[in-house]
Amino acid sequence: MQIVSRQPSDHAPARMAPLSVLPVFLGLRGKRAVVVGGSDAAAWKAELLAAAGAIVHVHAPADTLSGEFRRILSGGVPPGALVHIDASWQAGGFTAAAVVVADAASEAEAEAIRGAARAAGVPVNVIDQPAFCDFMFGSIVNRSPVVVGISTEGAAPILGQAIRRRIETLLPHALQAWAGLAQRLRGRLNERLEPGAGRRAFWEGFVDRAFGAPPTATDEAALNRDIERIGSAGIPRTGRVTLVGAGPGDAELLTLKAVRALQSADVILFDDLVSDGVLELARREAKRILVGKRGGRPSCRQDDINELMLKLARAGKHVVRLKSGDPMIFGRAGEEIALLDAQDIPVEVVPGITAGIALAATMGISLTHRAHARSVRFVTGHSSTGGLPDDLDWQAMADPSTTTIFYMAGRTIGELVARLIAHGMPGGTAAAIASEVSRPNQRLWHCTLGSLAATMAEVKGTGPVIIGVGAAFGARRSAGLHQPDGLVQRQA
Template sequence: MGALASLPVFFDLAGKRAVMAGGGAGAAWKAELLAAAGAGVDLYVPRDDLGEEMAELLGAKPSSGRIVHHDRPWSADVFAGAAIAVGDIDSEAEAQAFACAARAAGVPVNVVDKPAFCDFRFGSIVNRSPVVVGISTDGAAPILGQAIRRRIETLLPPALAGWAALASKLRGEVMDRLAPGPLRRAFWERFSDSAFTTRPPGAEAEGDARGFVADLARSPAAGGRVTLVGAGPGEAELLTLKAVRALQAADVILFDDLVSDDILELARREAKRMLVGKRAARESCRQEDINALMVQFAKAGKHVVRLKSGDVSVFGRAGEELDELRREAIPVAIVPGITAASALAAAFGVSLTHRDRAQQVRFVTGHSKKGGLPEDLEWTALADDHATTIFYMGGRMAGKIAERLIANGLPAGTPVAVAANLSRDDETRAAGTLENLGAIVARIGVDRPILIGVGRVFQEHAKAAEVPPTVQPAEAARQSF
């Protein structure tokens, strides 16, 4: 482990005595915090020195612990029997005296905003008690700590508190009935999936959890399940939170060839990872073999994550996998991802639909099982000048796609946008017109994952392509910071 600026610990103050000196707003916040942790707070400050916040706090009943006001200054004898001491003191000399007196009594001390007199620090707190998250920047950047707290609060739904309380209630039964290792982990990870919801657990949640414990106790294979997860276009930050949780709870990950290493880095370290990629013009796993692997591992009690690039429900062959898993009565869930078409729109800074240019958007496969153009496409319908059409996996067929669309009435000057390796470091983009689509794709490289957009929503990019810019968009973005 690397060096730690300070050691994060969680201090049980329930029923213990805390000494508090000071009557200002800072003291009020710390006194409220100590009481919330169950401490009995003895507050030493003359009544005339009580600020408005402290007076309001003393007039209210704390949700936990207690706060007792002593109408006098602190003195060296107040630290006996205390578990913790906190002072909100302006004077440097008095702050030093307070810290020295506390340390002499063997009591850890914190003087607000005076690091030299602190044995510990208060960080930013995310309260989902009994789940409590503390954040510290070692005093260097409190505002950054608060920003981190806000980010974490968005990740932890308020309902998590109720689920954590239920976990405490179930813990004894889980420990008694399930052997350490895979069985307990299978239970807690399924339980954790439920906990990250917006609703608190109802009476049925406890019954379902106890039923799952019983199922696991009878048969370890009861924990087997499959989650189909969309990995998005490639950039790890475009994963959903639910996708990350699935990766971190997986026993086995069957991943596509286009899934980036950055995404796999987010997975549980102990998970078995198997490449089952499918790429044009490359040797790859048969779909039947992938289905068999999912069934095999799930029936062995494993949580299998089938990780697909883009969205699992858009040209991901999820239908065949769902059919097989349901035939085998294996529980399966779907975690959607950002499909490549959305990433294409973001890369070019356009909307795929537009009141004046495109009233609909279509996703079309660019090749068939046999490797050529799909034979059953309605090319007349696709040659619609008031729609945006996105061709997936159409790199090798780009020239033929253009020929068919033009032959069916779409103007040769219709704007097109082409991208390879969307959202990755080596992303490449180009734009132009339909009559030049084959040449544009050839320039980018047909062996790369290619996405083609056809429609008037790309017209500004097509016009700009006629006069190459002096600075490419990606380079300009780097220079703007």
């Protein structure tokens, strides 16, 4: 048998997928903005510009002002933020403005306003007429100085609002106070610490606090002590490694701690099966290195991965070893942890959802349903020699009260079935197969132990496959409940 190995590769997916628009946050404090029109829509944009610190010149005859516009002009915004010009707009009024926002009465007027603004070199937004806009307004989550903007490029404003509501629930209002504290600390931090690992270490500690209760004087004093401690002690020469479970593929199944690790990484060593959606959540500046390991394919040697982890950590990097599923389930994490411990390199483990649990969740099946199973086993169907492991407890796995999840068993499925049946498991025992579980192209099959090998032959493609055997897999089907899309049922 020829063994082919490949080296770690920098050929990773693009760090940024194509953008329909570029999100840019524009500083308007003290700058002049022009609003054309006196409608409610124009009033809202004027109020928004004033909230951003702009001095807003409103061009609209007094008799065209809506009740809402009259309200904000009479005291709805800070004094001096709005200047009403009782006249229709003139092209000369756009000169030296930061932005122009207009509620045009017709397409002809919209085109004229856009032409005048562009002649003056000023970006323009014509309300509800995207063809005449240089920029768009999006939905806003306001935790100033933290501001989150959401754009659907005008295609689905209601969707943008729904996304805003979801984000609102994730960002505590205390974040505003923490961001203000960050502004107060930044000057001293920059004086005391040089750019690089020291500053990163401080901000990572800061972020750990920022999603809790509002900051107190005690918190501020502690953070100032952190600045002094890091500045006095210097930066440790050794970095750290975090083993992160990427889950079965769906990025929404990541834990918050996993996302935080990806956002703080200097280098990410990721497996073949890690999805692009998961990588998209990583820090943009992080270097990404593919160290894929796939059965039956050219793969990186574990020794090469270990050597690379050590080299990067010794250089002071935060290395995230991103593994599909859970790093502690058939992920060789034990070997990597032992190596890092022996070299005195700090290592942390962030668990992920393993494929067997994703299979159960997707099919709506309890692996330990009390009417069908008293135990669950996760078993590898593939040894280092390519066949079934020699030391599996087949008698225990054939127990009808056990649910067994087989990983990496696609090429050994025939012998696996024969062994289970030989040890007394009935051929009619319920079974299931999932290909690409939790991913957009997932496929699911219900079958029996006796038809498992034949069903496996129907599984096409090169994606990961997980197999479940046990009475628990028959419970939901026999109850006649709704089955997931893409489910194929096969009888023995």
